[in-house]
Amino acid sequence: MIDELIMESEKSLEAQFACAEEIAYYNQSKVLDAFRKNKIALRHFVPSTGYGYGDEGRDTLNTLFADIFGAEAALVSPNIVSGTHALTVGLFGVLQAGDTLFSISGSPYDTLTEVISGKGIGSLADYGVRFKMCELSGGDFDFDKIADGLKDESVKVVFIQRSRGYEWRDALSEEKIARVTAFIRAQGFTGCIFVDNCYGEFVEKTEPTENGADIAVGSLIKNAGGGIAPTGGYIIGKREYIDRIAGRLTAPSVGAEVGSYAFGYQYFYEGVFLAPHVVCQAIKGGLLIGACLEKLGYTTSPAIDVPPYDITRAIRFDTKEQLIGFIQAVQEASPVDSFVTLEPWDMPGYQEQVIMAAGTFVQGSSIELSADAPIKEPYIAYFQGGLTYEHCKYALTKILSKLTKF
Ligand SMILES: *Cc1c(COP(=O)(O)O)cnc(C)c1O
Numbered sequence: 564m565i566d567e568l569i570m571e572s573e574k575s576l577e578a579q580f581a582c583a584e585e586i587a588y589y590n591q592s593k594v595l596d597a598f599r600k601n602k603i604a605l606r607h608f609v610p611s612t613g614y615g616y617g618d619e620g621r622d623t624l625n626t627l628f629a630d631i632f633g634a635e636a637a638l639v640s641p642n643i644v645s646g647t648h649a650l651t652v653g654l655f656g657v658l659q660a661g662d663t664l665f666s667i668s669g670s671p672y673d674t675l676t677e678v679i680s681g682k683g684i685g686s687l688a689d690y691g692v693r694f695k696m697c698e699l700s701g702g703d704f705d706f707d708k709i710a711d712g713l714k715d716e717s718v719k720v721v722f723i724q725r726s727r728g729y730e731w732r733d734a735l736s737e738e739k740i741a742r743v744t745a746f747i748r749a750q751g752f753t754g755c756i757f758v759d760n761c762y763g764e765f766v767e768k769t770e771p772t773e774n775g776a777d778i779a780v781g782s783l784i785k786n787a788g789g790g791i792a793p794t795g796g797y798i799i800g801k802r803e804y805i806d807r808i809a810g811r812l813t814a815p816s817v818g819a820e821v822g823s824y825a826f827g828y829q830y831f832y833e834g835v836f837l838a839p840h841v842v843c844q845a846i847k848g849g850l851l852i853g854a855c856l857e858k859l860g861y862t863t864s865p866a867i868d869v870p871p872y873d874i875t876r877a878i879r880f881d882t883k884e885q886l887i888g889f890i891q892a893v894q895e896a897s898p899v900d901s902f903v904t905l906e907p908w909d910m911p912g913y914q915e916q917v918i919m920a921a922g923t924f925v926q927g928s929s930i931e932l933s934a935d936a937p938i939k940e941p942y943i944a945y946f947q948g949g950l951t952y953e954h955c956k957y958a959l960t961k962i963l964s965k966l967t968k969f
Pocket of ligand 1: 645646647648672724727728761782
């Protein structure tokens with residue numbers, strides 16, 4: 564019965580799979596064009612130590628990423644420890660005391676709450692940066708509220724989160740991002756348009772930096788690392804902002820001239836080379852799991868007939884037991900730590916208890932098949948990733964045999 568359900572779902576998804584594969588080919592070409600343009604060679608993979616002056620592997624990785632994302636400059640670094648760190652360094656780089664940060668896609672990702680408004684911990688608020696936001700409206704930007712918010716001249720950074728985060732909303736398409744950046748400029752805004760690009764890379768044919776954003780930021784243990792990068796993050800965009808952000812990442816006097824990596828940069832190059840394909844595997848896996856669960860009567864987001872704009876998928880469960888069962892099934896189907904029994908825990912940076920399946924080669928990597936959920940009503944699991952479509956399908960058999968018991 565499970566095999567039939569999966570086969571039927573695969574049939575019904577043929578058109579969406581073809582679409583994802585076409586995007587992957589387009590992005591693979593884009594990535595290879597950039598590799599060829601930058602004449603990537605074995606010498607770019609050699610280790611560096613100490614200050615890393617003249618580290619060609621580091622410098623060329625930056626220009627490679629800038630070219631792939633259609634931007635002027637980039638900071639791509641194992642010294643950026645996570646997506647939250649990349650976003651924090653980026654925001655502290657572009658904002659100054661007295662400025663206002665204006666989020667136009669609702670609340671930023673959970674781990675940014677304290678970065679923005681924590682008390683007495685060195686947050687943006689502690690340094691005199693104000694914050695305001697407006698919600699999305701019916702899945703799109705609220706143009707009236709944005710125009711209104713921009714009348715305040717202290718707004719220096721407009722913030723957009725491309726992916727859903729822990730929200731029951733679809734990710735924002737590049738078409739919507741292009742429309743809103745044009746609108747923001749039409750209001751006379753001359754500051755920085757800043758995009759949290761986590762989970763969005765290579766899902767579409769263009770990136771925010773090609774659609775009017777000044778800065779895009781993400782993690783290398785998500786899409787852009789291709790499942791191979793062992794750690795790191797990136798910040799990409801306009802040269803003037805990247806120079807300022809480089810001064811925050813290291814020190815204002817030395818910026819991007821320093822930074823070494825004794826393991827060499829091979830896995831970052833190889834990761835971004837693999838990323839378009841891996842993202843396609845994750846997209847197809849997410850579609851398959853979504854389609855099967857919808858057939859069983861669960862509600863998923865995005866709905867199965869809507870094109871996905873990030874690699875995450877949310878599923879709504881009726882009970883806490885179903886939710887935990889689902890996350891546990893993902894863990895049991897993992898290549899690493901398949902034997903552990905998961906429990907909810909107080910994860911740093913999150914407001915509620917979280918349960919997280921990450922039986923991954925790289926700790927916490929969510930381009931690898933992974934799932935997590937805050938323990939609160941309504942019971943929603945977010946899952947994402949999958950280095951191979953086959954792994955997603957295998958996990959689905961475990962998920963289905965568990966769920967059909969409830
Ligand atoms: C994952 C994520 C972050 C934070 O990245 P970490 O690497 O977990 O710190 C921020 N924003 C979005 C939308 C994310 O998906």
